[in-house]
Amino acid sequence: xxxxxxxxxxxxxxxxxxxxxxxxxxxxxxxxxxxxxxxxxxxxxxxxxxxxxxxxxxxxxxxxxxxxxxxxxxxxxxxxxxxxxxxxxxxxxxxxxxxxxxxxxxxxxxxxxxxxxxxxxxxxxxxxxxxxxxxxxxxxxxxxxxxxxxxxxxxxxxxxxxxxxxxxxxxxxxxxxxxxxxxxxxxxxxxxxxxxxxxxxxxxxxxxxxxxxxxxxxxxxxxxxxxxxxxxxxxxxxxxxxxxxxxxxxxxxxxxxxxxxxxxxxxxxxxxxxxxxxxxxxxxxxxxxxxxxxxxxxxxxxxxxxxxxxxxxxxxxxxxxxxxxxxxxxxxxxxxxxxxxxxxxxxxxxxxxxxxxxxxxxxxxxxxxxxxxxxxxxxxxxxxxxxxxxxxxxxxxxxxxxxxxxxxxxxxxxxxx
Numbered sequence: 001x002x003x004x005x006x007x008x009x010x011x012x013x014x015x016x017x018x019x020x021x022x023x024x025x026x027x028x029x030x031x032x033x034x035x036x037x038x039x040x041x042x043x044x045x046x047x048x049x050x051x052x053x054x055x056x057x058x059x060x061x062x063x064x065x066x067x068x069x070x071x072x073x074x075x076x077x078x079x080x081x082x083x084x085x086x087x088x089x090x091x092x093x094x095x096x097x098x099x100x101x102x103x104x105x106x107x108x109x110x111x112x113x114x115x116x117x118x119x120x121x122x123x124x125x126x127x128x129x130x131x132x133x134x135x136x137x138x139x140x141x142x143x144x145x146x147x148x149x150x151x152x153x154x155x156x157x158x159x160x161x162x163x164x165x166x167x168x169x170x171x172x173x174x175x176x177x178x179x180x181x182x183x184x185x186x187x188x189x190x191x192x193x194x195x196x197x198x199x200x201x202x203x204x205x206x207x208x209x210x211x212x213x214x215x216x217x218x219x220x221x222x223x224x225x226x227x228x229x230x231x232x233x234x235x236x237x238x239x240x241x242x243x244x245x246x247x248x249x250x251x252x253x254x255x256x257x258x259x260x261x262x263x264x265x266x267x268x269x270x271x272x273x274x275x276x277x278x279x280x281x282x283x284x285x286x287x288x289x290x291x292x293x294x295x296x297x298x299x300x301x302x303x304x305x306x307x308x309x310x311x312x313x314x315x316x317x318x319x320x321x322x323x324x325x326x327x328x329x330x331x332x333x334x335x336x337x338x339x340x341x342x343x344x345x346x347x348x349x350x351x352x353x354x355x356x357x358x359x360x361x362x363x364x365x366x367x368x369x370x371x372x373x374x375x376x377x378x379x380x381x382x383x384x385x386x387x388x389x390x391x392x393x394x395x396x397x398x399x400x401x402x403x404x405x406x407x408x409x410x411x412x413x414x415x416x417x
Contacts, residue, residue: 013039013070013081014377015063015182016193017173019048019216019239020332022062023371024070024081027361027378035378037361039074041066050216050235051087051190053172056179063180073362080183082377083173085130086190086217089166092231094135095121098157106139106148110156118160128170130187131163135227146226161228163189185381191219191231193376194330196383198354199223203325209349211310212373213331215239218306219373222319230317234309238333241302248298249290250281259295266303266338268296296338303339307346314347326350332370 012035016023026039043066047058067078097118099110111134119132137145139153148156165187174184195210204223212219215238222230241264246256259279265271275292310327314320326349329339334353344351355369366375 011038011076012378012381013078013185014193014374014381015066015081015083015177016190016371016374016377017048017059017063017084017177018045018086018214018373019051019237020214021045021370022059022066023374024063024066024078025366025374025378026070026074026076026078027382029382033382034360035382037359037363037366037375037378039070039076039078040362040365041069041071041073042365043069047176048216050237051214051233052089052169053176056172056176059173059176060179063177063182067180067182078182080185081177082185082381083177083187084190084193084373084377085165085170085173085187086214086219086233087166087169088217088233088235089169090130090163090189090231090233091127091165092161092163094159094229095119095162096157096159098155101153101156103154104152106151106153106156108149111137111148111158114156114158115160118158119162123164126167127164128167129162130165130170131161131189131192133161133163133228135159135161135229136225161231163231188377188380189219189221189231190214190217190373191221191233192228193380194219194372195221195223195228195376196379197356197372197376198328198330201226203328206325207319207323208325209310209314209323209327211327211329211331211343213237213306213329213333214370214373215332218310218331220310220313222314222317222323224319224322229319232313232317234306234313236302236306236309238331240306241299241333241336244298244302245295249279249295250283251279252282255279260299260336263292263295264299264336265292265296266300266336266342268293268300270338270341271296299336300338300342303336303342304346307343311347323349326352328352328354330354330369330372332368334369 010029012027014025022043022045024041027035028038045062047055095118097114099113115132136159137148138157194212205226207224210221217237218234220232242257246253263277271293276289278287280287340351356375
């Protein structure tokens with residue numbers, strides 16, 4: 001995937017449009033399939049709420065500014081990018097598909113025919129398929145096969161995880177991206193992008209949940225036997241904690257966010273009762289003193305609710321007894337002290353906190369869990385490109401269909417005047 005004009009090197013561009021921040025990353029891979037960050041642009045987001053566009057003008061301006069920053073730091077012109085997708089409009093299901101092989105060696109075309117059959121179910125007119133990810137294959141009754149290409153058989157079946165998105169929400173975001181001068185190479189669910197970066201192969205094989213707590217949503221993905229078995233988006237995130245603090249203490253949102261970051265704690269009992277902080281509530285002429293335990297009790301209540309919803313979603317998936325590797329938490333809100341203890345108390349699973357590591361290039365500003373999805377987009381793109389080179393095909397990525405208007409706009413950039 002090349003999203004850059006002016007270079008023949010293999011370049012990957014990821015665009016993470018979040019509720020709180022928008023990040024454009026430019027990565028370059030070497031012969032060892034290692035990724036180096038060569039361009040970075042990050043801007044506070046305007047016009048997004050709970051993963052959805054609420055102001056086209058604000059989102060377009062945000063993406064354009066982040067793109068300009070990334071172009072300046074990389075020295076290259078960005079033309080396209082892989083874009084994250086989140087929000088309550090995203091849903092998922094599992095499906096099966098079958099393709100006849102007629103007793104010959106199974107090839108990429110046979111796998112793609114089986115995957116096409118898996119997604120050939122009736123979906124509402126206002127929804128569209130984003131991902132078709134194979135969980136495993138069955139050849140002539142033999143199950144447990146992870147890679148069917150090159151094997152011999154008569155009947156090929158595939159178990160696939162299907163992710164769909166609301167057409168209106170997806171197209172509104174695409175409209176903003178294109179208006180900022182970027183073509184959409186493809187869409188990646190935020191939880192899958194984060195999982196591509198922070199999960200280990202052992203965790204995916206044993207059974208694990210990735211929990212990416214963003215500002216507006218919490219994105220979940222369950223991996224079992226190395227594949228995605230379930231995904232979900234919970235419309236609760238760090239901004240809800242900030243809103244609770246603002247309402248409970250009668251503070252402006254900016255002040256609430258500041259004290260949440262600097263003095264917040266997810267467990268009231270872990271805070272010394274004598275600790276206090278100075279704030280200026282609405283209707284007060286001068287600053288007042290409040291106990292830090294009061295702040296912690298507000299945060300703890302929302303964190304407990306969040307992980308209660310995570311627990312419900314895991315149980316609803318039916319895979320709650322298949323997760324010996326537990327849950328891996330990432331995202332900006334992961335940095336709240338005590339969040340691991342609350343998660344462990346509610347979920348009764350092993351808990352690991354994760355953030356980007358082993359990075360190369362312009363990484364000083366990226367060593368934070370809030371960039372897991374942004375960096376995960378590049379990891380996803382790199383793995384997809386490597387799979388394409390090794391196997392001659394790609395799956396699991398919802399590539400846009402050919403659009404003559406987009407093609408004409410792209411070619412017009414090369415014309416003088």
